[in-house]
Amino acid sequence: MRALGIGNYPFPNDDEGTYLAQAWAVQHGELAHYTYWYDHPPLGWMQLATMSWLPNWLLPDLPTFVQGRIAMLPVAAAAMVLVYVIGRRLGLARPTAAAAMLLYALSPLAVVLHRQIYLDNFAVLWVLVSFAFALSPRRHLWHHVAAGMAFAMAVLSKETIAVLLPVLLVTLWQGSHPSTRKFSFAGFGSGFVLTGLFYPLYALLKGELFPGAGHVSLLGTLKFQLGGREGSGSAFEEGTDAHQLFTDWLDRDPYLLIGGAAAAVCAFAVRRLRPAALAVLVLTLVALRPGGYLPQMYIVQVLPFLALTLAGLAQAVIARLPGKPHLRPAAALAAVAVAAVLAGPHWYERDRAATAADDNGVYHDAARWLRETPVGDRDQVRVVTDGVLWLDAVDAGYRPGTGVIWHYKLDQDPAVTKTLPHGWKDIDYVVSTPALRGEREHLPTLRDLFAHGTPVASFGEGGGRIDILRIENDE
Known part of the structure; x- marks a missing residue:
């Protein structure tokens, strides 16, 4: 579905061209096509550079942004598989984990935003890898080291994803054995810090870690990103950019957003679902903070956790229904039918429009x-x-x-x-x-x-x- 009409909708965002041009620069031995000013860590477009050459070679007559969007398809596919894996490791049955994957895959927000060239898509992929390792049922130390390394890769793809660090720590606490927990945290911390240090070390070696006359700097840009950008206003105040973004997101998919948020609140009562519920809570609070900058693609970071909490809570509720256990499959089918009746027509219209439109x-x-x-x-x-x-x-x-x-x-x-x-x-x-x-x-x-x-x-x-x-x- 993501591939159908991928070059025709949505209208290109200038960020897409920027990241694709930076990937081209990496292929030619530079970090950016102009002066690299540490606007984002470069790992995101480094990954894009390793993937975009193939569509460029196979389909040279297409506009370059279309070639770049085709390169994003494997990223979206891998993220869908990881949602299923994480669902299983959160204790969801196979049908429920598959339902979470479908909720994530078919949401009109995901269908549109996953085909665009955004760093958030790479960051979410690595965060899901980190969650999968942190929840590994084998609880091997190297799994927890890998979780830290994967989370560092996520932050080096898009730095704003770092707000999920407390969530990963809670997940690791839940996924580790009490007798070896301190080693698990040490391993996670080592993997995260040692991998993440490459970025500030690069800036230090370039003489660009600290602000100074005549050069860009990592800390100077970070200061700008945190406090120098014009805010998006309050999501609760009509007329602000944040309010417009929330309105647009809800218009595209009110069912996963509202249903998943409500499920996240209730899911705190289910121990195995708390990591996903906490991720929804943290990311929502960051989005709702007054005066902060809220980009259009931010919602990408929340979608997998909304899908997991919604499907997981439905399973938990059905498992606790009174009566005979053999009636629970019928209750699950009824839940699927209700969801299809409520969300199906809206999702169908939105997804059909995304695949059939010709805006570009x-x-x-x-x-x-x-x-x-x-x-x-x-x-x-x-x-x-x-x-x-x-x-x-x-x-x-x-x-x-x-x-x-x-x-x-x-x-x-x-x-x-x-x-x-x-x-x-x-x-x-x-x-x-x-x-x-x-x-x-x-x-x-x-x-x-x-x-x-x-x-x-x-x-x-x-x-x-x-x-x-x-x-x-x-x-």
């Missing part, structure tokens, strides 16, 4: 224009694009970095601005996408480019259109 023809057309339209010597022509089309322009022969310029870097990166001594006059073309038009009031050079650009090609209509602007310089 403009990006396909723009990528084709970059590849096929003669504009002179592409090594000398300078074009500004959004993050999504940056790599398409590179593949088309434009010089990476300063020949094809990510719009965000026009006024933000000294390495780029010093190559533009005449400002906007040194640019030949702008690929005007919704992302660029949304930023032009904040970037002076981009605003000047729009003021002096003449359309030479246009794809689509309305706010989603893409225009190719040739910059008219009369001097």
Whole structure:
């Protein structure tokens, strides 16, 4: 289902292009396609780099963001399998664990967000690996060391997932034997710390751990990420970005979100379900904190635990029903039927829309224009694009970095601005996408480019259109 229409829906997010371009940079021996400023740990796009080359090689005519989305399919598949494994290790019966996996796999939120190129998808995969090791029924010490290493891999894929550390510790407490518990915690801590130290050690060796003049720094960027970003407002206040996000998430899948959250509250009464319930609680409290920054893809981190708590609580309730035990399978079938009647039509409509929609023809057309339209010597022509089309322009022969310029870097990166001594006059073309038009009031050079650009090609209509602007310089 995730593969059907993967290039046509949803509309590309600029983050997708950024991570894909950074993966391309890793394939060429760098950590980022521009100055790496420690915005995120690089492990996420390193993993993407190991996977994205195959779709690029097999399907070279597709836009690069579609190739990257295809590379995300194995990540989604592995996460589904791990939900089943964790369900079994939480004490769920095979049918219940399979039901949790299906809840996770078929949720309209998962169908859309798992096909997009987000670091959160890699982080969730490694968190699930960590939970699976922490709950290993064999309780081997190396399993708990591996749980710590896997959790470090999750944090190095997307640092915000670190809020689940207390949940992993509770899970490890529950999954370890009392007589060897201290060794289990020592092993987990060793695996986590020794693996995670590679990132600050890299910054230290580069002289970029601490803030200073003339260079980026890990701690300086971390300070910005924690307190310097504009907040999303309160989820309870209408008109804020956080409220809009929650409204959108609930519109897409109210059944798993509300049902899973309610189940998580009740699941604290069931000992074996507490790790999943605690994960839901922690991630929900972080999302609801006032004034914090809440990204669109954050909900990805919560979905597997919502599915596990909902399916697990249903099993626990059915197991405690009074009466004859042989009636419990009938009660389970009745629960499945009720869920199908309530959520089935909504999920079907949402999932069908995601697989049948065709919203991205403009990006396909723009990528084709970059590849096929003669504009002179592409090594000398300078074009500004959004993050999504940056790599398409590179593949088309434009010089990476300063020949094809990510719009965000026009006024933000000294390495780029010093190559533009005449400002906007040194640019030949702008690929005007919704992302660029949304930023032009904040970037002076981009605003000047729009003021002096003449359309030479246009794809689509309305706010989603893409225009190719040739910059008219009369001097």
